[in-house]
Amino acid sequence: MATQKLLLLPGDGIGVEVMAEVRRLIAFLNKSGLASFETEEDLVGGSAYDAHGKAISEDAMKRAQEADAVMFGAVGGPKWADVPYEARPEAGLLRLRKDLGLFANLRPAVCYPALADASSLKRELVEGLDIMIVRELTGGVYFGEPKEIVTLESGEKRAVDTQVYTTHEIERIARVAFDLAKVRKGLLHSSEKHNVMKSGVLWKQVVTSVHKSEYPELKLEHILADNCGMQLVRTPKQFDVIVCDNLFGDMLSDVAAMLTGSLGMLPSASLGATDAKTGKRKAMYEPVHGSAPDIAGKGLANPIATLASFGMALRYSFGLAEAADRLDAAIAEVLGEGLRTKDIAAPGQNAVSTSDMGAAVIKAMEQA
Numbered sequence: 491m492a493t494q495k496l497l498l499l500p501g502d503g504i505g506v507e508v509m510a511e512v513r514r515l516i517a518f519l520n521k522s523g524l525a526s527f528e529t530e531e532d533l534v535g536g537s538a539y540d541a542h543g544k545a546i547s548e549d550a551m552k553r554a555q556e557a558d559a560v561m562f563g564a565v566g567g568p569k570w571a572d573v574p575y576e577a578r579p580e581a582g583l584l585r586l587r588k589d590l591g592l593f594a595n596l597r598p599a600v601c602y603p604a605l606a607d608a609s610s611l612k613r614e615l616v617e618g619l620d621i622m623i624v625r626e627l628t629g630g631v632y633f634g635e636p637k638e639i640v641t642l643e644s645g646e647k648r649a650v651d652t653q654v655y656t657t658h659e660i661e662r663i664a665r666v667a668f669d670l671a672k673v674r675k676g677l678l679h680s681s682e683k684h685n686v687m688k689s690g691v692l693w694k695q696v697v698t699s700v701h702k703s704e705y706p707e708l709k710l711e712h713i714l715a716d717n718c719g720m721q722l723v724r725t726p727k728q729f730d731v732i733v734c735d736n737l738f739g740d741m742l743s744d745v746a747a748m749l750t751g752s753l754g755m756l757p758s759a760s761l762g763a764t765d766a767k768t769g770k771r772k773a774m775y776e777p778v779h780g781s782a783p784d785i786a787g788k789g790l791a792n793p794i795a796t797l798a799s800f801g802m803a804l805r806y807s808f809g810l811a812e813a814a815d816r817l818d819a820a821i822a823e824v825l826g827e828g829l830r831t832k833d834i835a836a837p838g839q840n841a842v843s844t845s846d847m848g849a850a851v852i853k854a855m856e857q858a
């Protein structure tokens with residue numbers, strides 16, 4: 491069995507705690523013979539700023555480039571609220587995405603049957619929910635230039651962020667989304683704002699062209715981003731795969747996340763282009779939740795999103811579908827048995843700690 495090289499970047503806040511459960515899972519997989527991993531670890535975010543004066547060091551970037559995949563925790567916190575903008579904790583995450591070419595962000599929103607009542611929506615609206623949001627990750631308003639704050643002659647300040655997309659950028663993210671729709675339910679919604687944004691006009695044109703020329707057997711529906719947000723909280727099960735730009739994908743995926751009951755439950759994968767020579771692609775996996783500094787160090791964090799993110803790594807980077815299936819089943823089993831961390835516990839229900847939840851998932855895998 492080939493040994494896979496994995497870089498762990500716990501980051502800040504609860505990122506450190508949830509990544510500890512990934513280490514335990516890796517140790518189990520190595521010991522059981524289900525997989526073989528070699529891991530390295532480095533700093534990112536506020537912890538990297540404290541050590542190096544920047545959100546990620548050159549050594550850490552080199553390790554990320556050399557790894558078969560990167561596991562990312564979370565970054566940020568009030569401690570670093572006033573650091574220089576270019577050194578803010580989030581700059582480390584953005585650099586990883588940009589330098590590794592991670593243009594496709596996959597964010598599943600799955601509502602486990604045992605957690606349907608934890609959603610803010612009625613059970614009948616979310617039970618059985620399984621949505622995949624495909625977000626373009628390296629273009630759009632987050633990276634477009636000019637990006638600046640300038641002082642005008644009047645003394646007034648003006649801030650500028652630029653929304654920029656090319657045909658190539660839209661084509662490649664559309665293909666990722668169509669390929670996923672092909673192996674799911676055959677339905678893709680493309681979300682943009684072509685009614686008020688020129689980038690939305692181009693987005694709609696390009697996605698339509700890719701559909702017509704390469705995926706005519708699939709069903710494509712266009713939906714304005716504001717309407718998509720409304721429909722997600724109205725009748726979410728009408729969706730299967732949704733593709734959108736960086737900005738709208740950021741917002742809509744968080745809306746979809748809360749349908750499932752907690753941000754602490756949801757994983758994500760960020761993928762680059764497939765290398766023509768090796769057949770591999772750069773990839774980074776991370777939970778959707780943030781660093782949650784208010785509960786950091788208290789053992790209250792839900793590790794399931796991070797464990798499920800590692801499950802996506804098993805599936806998409808390492809070709810270990812059997813191990814990924816066992817992990818998914820173990821998470822569902824533990825939830826079905828009634829174990830809850832504080833974020834998903836019902837009022838008055840006893841909640842287990844971060845480490846207890848991680849241990850329960852690994853035990854369920856052992857017994858499978």
